[in-house]
Amino acid sequence: MTTPFDGTVTESAATQPHTLAVVSAGTSDPSTTTMLANRVADKAAEIAAQRGIELRIRFVDLRALAEDVTTALVTQHVSPALQAASDIMRDADAIVASTPVYKAGASGLFTAFFQVLDNDMLIGTPVVLGATAGSARHALVVDDQLRGLFSYLRTITVPTGLFAAPDDWNSREFGSRIERAAAELVALVAGGFRESVRGESWGAYQHSYGSAGGTELGIDLDSDLMRLATGGR
Secondary structure, rough: OOOOOOOOOOOOOOOOOEEEEEEEEOOOOOOHHHHHHHHHHHHHHHHHOOOOOEEEEEEEEHHHHHHHHHHHEEEEEEEEHHHHHHHHHHHOOEEEEEEEEEEEEEEEEHHHHHOOOOOOOOOOOOOEEEEOOOOOOOHHHHHHHHHHHHHHOOEEEOOOEEEHHHHHHHHHHHHHHHHHHHHHHHHHHOOOHHHHHHHHHHHOOOOOOOOOOHHHHOOOOOOOOHHHHHHOO
């Protein structure tokens, strides 16, 4: 639905500003889900600035895109607003993704948004995963569900997952987890992980037909199968 990355890297991670996409599926106002995402983003920007890295934050509010996401799932029609959000995700050097938890599962709006994105759009992108709920009973959702989704999208999720129940907000330990996750994200950005993976290994990934900006249509003429097809030469 967009023009994805084509495997070409033109600038090094050290010489260009970086974009952090903050995705929140919070539906209330104010929203603890959005609060969590913003706290991580602010801490990441602070840590990045200490390292001399410019981190520009762009916010994707899924509550405002609910109808657009549903329409895209059912009809494949992409509204201008959803296209703009998709472009933010495509160009992001890192992502903070935060969802409320309902009945031991991530928000349907949250998962639907990532389902309508191009399959190759987020390859190699560093991600912090966060979730909020009214009970600590949902604490395993980040590792049990969200990591699987983002693994399928071939992102690189930071080791520290974030989950916040009501009692966590005043916890010093929770603040330490936020700082740790933000530091892990900045380390991946500073190390140029996304650029390196895409620049050196893009062709090694399996691409869906029609995605990857056409790069999935390339044919390796030096493979065993192609040599067999041409008489073994």
